[in-house]
Amino acid sequence: xxxxxxxxxxxxxxxxxxxxxxxxxxxxxxxxxxxxxxxxxxxxxxxxxxxxxxxxxxxxxxxxxxxxxxxxxxxxxxxxxxxxxxxxxxxxxxxxxxxxxxxxxxxxxxxxxxxxxxxxxxxxxxxxxxxxxxxxxxxxxxxxxxxxxxxxxxxxxxxxxxxxxxxxxxxxxxxxxxxxxxxxxxxxxxxxxxxxxxxxxxxxxxxxxxxxxxxxxxxxxxxxxxxxxxxxxxxxxxxxxxxxxxxxxxxxxxxxxxxxxxxxxxxxxxxxxxxxxxxxxxxxxxxxxxxxxxxxxxxxxxxxxxxxxxxxxxxxxxxxxxxxxxxxxxxxxxxxxxxxxxxxxxxxxxx
Amino acid sequence: xxxxxxxxxxxxxxxxxxxxxxxxxxxxxxxxxxxxxxxxxxxxxxxxxxxxxxxxxxxxxxxxxxxxxxxxxxxxxxxxxxxxxxxxxxxxxxxxxxxxxxxxxxxxxxxxxxxxxxxxxxxxxxxxxxxxxxxxxxxxxxxxxxxxxxxxxxxxxxxxxxxxxxxxxxxxxxxxxxxxxxxxxxxxxxxxxxxxxxxxxxxxxxxxxxxxxxxxxxxxxxxxxxxxxxxxxxxxxxxxxxxxxxxxxxxxxxxxxxxxxxxxxxxxxxxxxxxxxxxxxxxxxxxxxxxxxxxxxxxxxxxxxxxxxx
Amino acid sequence: xxxxxxxxxxxxxxxxxxxxxxxxxxxxxxxxxxxxxxxxxxxxxxxxxxxxxxxxxxxxxxxxxxxxxxxxxxxxxxxxxxxxxxxxxxxxxxxxxxxxxxxxxxxxxxxxxxxxxxxxxxxxxxxxxxxxxxxxxxxxxxxxxxxxxxxxxxxxxxxxxxxxxxxxxxxxxxxxxxxxxxxxxxxxxxxxxxxxxxxxxxxxxxxxxxxxxxxxxxxxxxxxxxxxxxxxxxxxxxxxxxxxxxxxxxxxxxxxxxxxxxxxxxxxxxxxxxxxxxxxxxxxxxxxxxxxxxxxxxxxxxxxxxxxxxxxxxxxxxxxxxxxxxx
Numbered sequence: 001x002x003x004x005x006x007x008x009x010x011x012x013x014x015x016x017x018x019x020x021x022x023x024x025x026x027x028x029x030x031x032x033x034x035x036x037x038x039x040x041x042x043x044x045x046x047x048x049x050x051x052x053x054x055x056x057x058x059x060x061x062x063x064x065x066x067x068x069x070x071x072x073x074x075x076x077x078x079x080x081x082x083x084x085x086x087x088x089x090x091x092x093x094x095x096x097x098x099x100x101x102x103x104x105x106x107x108x109x110x111x112x113x114x115x116x117x118x119x120x121x122x123x124x125x126x127x128x129x130x131x132x133x134x135x136x137x138x139x140x141x142x143x144x145x146x147x148x149x150x151x152x153x154x155x156x157x158x159x160x161x162x163x164x165x166x167x168x169x170x171x172x173x174x175x176x177x178x179x180x181x182x183x184x185x186x187x188x189x190x191x192x193x194x195x196x197x198x199x200x201x202x203x204x205x206x207x208x209x210x211x212x213x214x215x216x217x218x219x220x221x222x223x224x225x226x227x228x229x230x231x232x233x234x235x236x237x238x239x240x241x242x243x244x245x246x247x248x249x250x251x252x253x254x255x256x257x258x259x260x261x262x263x264x265x266x267x268x269x270x271x272x273x274x275x276x277x278x279x280x281x282x283x284x285x286x287x288x289x290x291x292x293x294x295x296x297x298x299x300x301x302x303x304x305x306x307x308x309x310x311x312x313x314x315x316x317x318x319x320x321x322x323x324x325x326x327x328x329x330x331x332x333x334x335x336x337x338x339x340x341x342x343x344x345x346x347x348x349x350x351x
Numbered sequence: 352x353x354x355x356x357x358x359x360x361x362x363x364x365x366x367x368x369x370x371x372x373x374x375x376x377x378x379x380x381x382x383x384x385x386x387x388x389x390x391x392x393x394x395x396x397x398x399x400x401x402x403x404x405x406x407x408x409x410x411x412x413x414x415x416x417x418x419x420x421x422x423x424x425x426x427x428x429x430x431x432x433x434x435x436x437x438x439x440x441x442x443x444x445x446x447x448x449x450x451x452x453x454x455x456x457x458x459x460x461x462x463x464x465x466x467x468x469x470x471x472x473x474x475x476x477x478x479x480x481x482x483x484x485x486x487x488x489x490x491x492x493x494x495x496x497x498x499x500x501x502x503x504x505x506x507x508x509x510x511x512x513x514x515x516x517x518x519x520x521x522x523x524x525x526x527x528x529x530x531x532x533x534x535x536x537x538x539x540x541x542x543x544x545x546x547x548x549x550x551x552x553x554x555x556x557x558x559x560x561x562x563x564x565x566x567x568x569x570x571x572x573x574x575x576x577x578x579x580x581x582x583x584x585x586x587x588x589x590x591x592x593x594x595x596x597x598x599x600x601x602x603x604x605x606x607x608x609x610x611x612x613x614x615x616x617x618x619x620x621x622x623x624x625x626x627x628x629x630x631x632x633x634x635x636x637x638x639x640x641x642x643x644x645x646x647x648x649x650x651x652x653x654x655x656x657x658x659x660x661x
Numbered sequence: 662x663x664x665x666x667x668x669x670x671x672x673x674x675x676x677x678x679x680x681x682x683x684x685x686x687x688x689x690x691x692x693x694x695x696x697x698x699x700x701x702x703x704x705x706x707x708x709x710x711x712x713x714x715x716x717x718x719x720x721x722x723x724x725x726x727x728x729x730x731x732x733x734x735x736x737x738x739x740x741x742x743x744x745x746x747x748x749x750x751x752x753x754x755x756x757x758x759x760x761x762x763x764x765x766x767x768x769x770x771x772x773x774x775x776x777x778x779x780x781x782x783x784x785x786x787x788x789x790x791x792x793x794x795x796x797x798x799x800x801x802x803x804x805x806x807x808x809x810x811x812x813x814x815x816x817x818x819x820x821x822x823x824x825x826x827x828x829x830x831x832x833x834x835x836x837x838x839x840x841x842x843x844x845x846x847x848x849x850x851x852x853x854x855x856x857x858x859x860x861x862x863x864x865x866x867x868x869x870x871x872x873x874x875x876x877x878x879x880x881x882x883x884x885x886x887x888x889x890x891x892x893x894x895x896x897x898x899x900x901x902x903x904x905x906x907x908x909x910x911x912x913x914x915x916x917x918x919x920x921x922x923x924x925x926x927x928x929x930x931x932x933x934x935x936x937x938x939x940x941x942x943x944x945x946x947x948x949x950x951x952x953x954x955x956x957x958x959x960x961x962x963x964x965x966x967x968x969x970x971x972x973x974x975x976x977x978x979x980x981x982x983x984x985x986x987x988x
Contacts, residue, residue, distance in 0.1 A: 057848070058847050070554075072554055072557045093562060093563075097560050100558065101560070104558060104559065105555060108551070113550075113552050113554075115570055126559060126561065127559045130560055130561050169935075174555070177555070187558075196703035197874075197915060197918050198703065198931065199935065200918070201918035202931045204929055205928050226920040229920060229922045229925060230921075230929065250925070263849070269848075269875075269877030269878060269880050270877070270880060270922065271877055271879065271904055272880075272921065280856070281852070284819055285847075371678060
């Protein structure tokens with residue numbers, strides 16, 4: 001999985017949260033420590049100037065990965081390296097500053113992601129002042145005006161407070177803030193989930209335009225497969241903390257291999273094809289406190305057999321994608337989406 | 352700093368929800384006016400008081416315990432009567448009001464600053480710091496505030512020489528009251544910080560690499576100030592009453608420095624002999640003060656609570 | 662089929678600080694028995710206000726300023742609070758976005774169901790419990806008997822919304838107002854809940870007003886759909902017709918701005934600008950500043966409803982096929 005110019009690589013990343021009861025209760029009831037398996041051994045790379053999307057249902061670990069990459073959630077094991085530097089190695093805040101200048105994040109909720117007591121100008125100026133890229137003055141004011149114009153707002157908006165704007169306009173402010181330190185990489189955590197569709201289109205178009213003009217790299221976290229189809233070059237599908245399938249977004253959306261990806265795609269309602277009948281993904285995502293043995297998806301999988309409940313599948317390469325599934329490996333996958341697909345080629349370990 | 356500054360202009364204030372609600376609430380306006388009038392009276396005590404309440408020479412033993420509206424032996428006119436030492440009640444009350452307000456405001460400030468800082472630290476960092484601060488708060492809460500204040504007063508009285516204690520009476524009293532009030536701020540702020548620290552604007556600042564101190568002071572702190580202001584207002588009334596209670600019990604301020612509480616105490620002995628004004632008038636002033644502050648605090652709480660907003 | 666719910670020229674106003682704002686205006690629609698009507702629009706378009714008005718739950722400073730609401734031929738917007746409450750429990754049920762607002766955190770699922778059943782049906786405790794168990798089984802909750810003893814926090818979001826549906830169905834209501842019932846859920850769970858809602862309606866002939874911002878949900882579950890914009894219904898018609906061949910330029914723009922899973926475009930069609938807020942109303946047709954086919958007339962005169970086939974459209978150029986919007 002080598003790329004000419006990899007900007008970010010995630011290597012066997014595992015994040016677990018301590019969900020143990022308090023010490024006293026553990027001592028009294030004899031209960032042991034418990035951990036939420038949020039992210040388990042995830043590997044992927046993102047090429048400069050491209051968009052990589054992570055999709056999955058809530059609780060699958062996609063937002064945790066986003067936060068780990070953004071440096072606000074330490075990994076339990078594994079490594080994240082950004083522009084060739086391991087981000088968990090920073091000893092001081094100062095040492096991390098160059099990485100933080102180059103990596104910014106946009107959040108889901110445009111009503112929570114802007115400090116309600118700050119004027120827009122101050123919000124947008126924060127990254128510039130934090131990284132001492134400029135000092136307060138006419139040049140800074142001009143830069144803020146420029147950033148606001150880039151995202152489609154007026155320079156006069158710098159004097160207003162966030163509550164004076166609509167959801168879509170606030171998301172534009174968030175984008176202006178994220179662009180302020182001239183970053184190379186932006187983590188976008190469900191950037192349009194809280195917006196109305198007509199506004200979503202405006203924001204997605206803006207994000208694409210900025211990517212073209214500034215050569216930005218995006219990590220897009222989304223549960224909306226249509227948004228992913230529109231934005232992503234490559235994508236990864238997550239289930240219960242694991243990456244079950246990753247590769248070229250077009251290929252995965254057109255010819256999904258993993259049974260979970262297939263069912264997920266089938267579940268998405270399509271406004272252009274009302275009332276179509278489809279297969280349903282039954283049951284619910286199991287608790288990440290006690291993930292099922294073997295392949296985590298086996299209790300909901302129509303193709304599961306005894307091996308699936310026993311042995312966790314390893315990623316194998318199929319065309320331009322990597323998929324972790326015994327059924328794919330054994331050729332037990334039903335055919336409809338496979339007619340023009342090559343035979344699964346085993347290439348050993350993916351890591 | 353017009354572009355990036357935080358300050359609201361006067362026009363923005365006038366347009367804000369809180370100003371609008373204030374304009375529409377006669378009771379809040381009345382409470383604020385009474386409170387401000389009392390504050391002005393306290394600040395202007397030197398100019399307003401007909402006599403110097405601290406000057407033993409001004410007190411005239413012959414004019415002791417005169418009812419309101421009396422004329423003294425030497426032609427002095429006492430609008431609100433005199434106390435057992437022959438001090439003019441009006442002057443004593445004005446200076447007493449000043450002392451009460453001073454102690455109240457200072458202890459609210461001290462408790463507020465300490466409580467807010469401890470709450471910020473406990474809420475943001477969590478872990479062992481949080482455990483220590485919050486357990487201390489729990490212990491603190493299991494004692495009545497007045498007991499803690501009594502304890503501190505008692506300890507300092509034994510440890511410090513009498514003269515020094517007298518001199519430091521006001522700071523000690525302020526510390527004693529503040530020590531029993533910080534918990535409420537700490538708990539409230541901690542709760543708010545737990546919510547705010549997970550909000551996306553704080554995460555955005557962390558991703559950008561803003562220092563922790565800056566995140567706490569310029570992002571989180573301003574967003575917790577509303578509830579803190581409400582507590583401070585309501586606590587101001589409580590602190591004034593606590594000071595009065597302590598002074599009434601005789602452990603607060605020395606008799607040379609009258610507060611409303613000590614004036615009530617002085618008069619207490621004479622209530623049954625018919626000299627009601629010595630106790631009742633400072634008591635009435637105390638009620639007016641704490642009532643106006645409390646009503647304003649209640650209104651502020653309602654006005655800042657978005658759930659009650661229409 | 663006769664109309665079970667009939668809303669005629671409904672107008673809701675909000676008494677703001679200094680003036681009166683119009684939240685919804687001239688909203689008219691009908692829902693027949695067993696029919697699911699979707700109400701779709703951007704946030705602030707007035708879709709939730711419409712649902713709230715039908716439920717008689719408008720709260721100060723909002724109030725009904727005109728129009729009539731008829732349920733089963735009887736006017737319900739003039740009923741007193743007591744009569745309304747009886748109606749709401751028995752004939753009209755409500756399901757909201759957050760199941761936790763509809764469930765009492767301190768009562769078990771079973772107790773809540775039994776309480777609701779007994780308020781409206783003359784059943785003994787044992788019978789009511791039996792019925793509660795049946796209902797949970799019907800909404801697809803595994804091990805319903807054990808779940809009767811669970812508290813709401815012990816269930817997942819999808820399970821909670823199933824319980825809310827069971828509560829809504831437990832007195833056999835004739836109409837359900839569902840306000841964004843699946844917005845907080847994952848797509849796979851959302852599909853399960855919508856299937857459930859659809860099945861229950863088919864089986865019992867219950868009418869549903871489904872308020873949502875999601876065109877996917879509309880496509881998935883509704884028979885007819887009303888598109889709201891700035892407090893008015895701009896287009897109403899059968900779902901299949903409307904999604905595939907909408908007549909109003911707003912509906913068309915809305916459909917075009919949804920990314921297509923099967924076709925990757927360089928740029929999505931976007932509607933410029935944003936919807937006017939009630940405190941800054943727009944003259945004439947409220948959509949005209951964002952409309953690509955608007956003419957001088959649109960900014961002055963408000964368009965009346967035009968009937969086009971099975972649909973009703975509020976646009977001056979609705980029937981004019983020569984003015985097609987770029988799609």
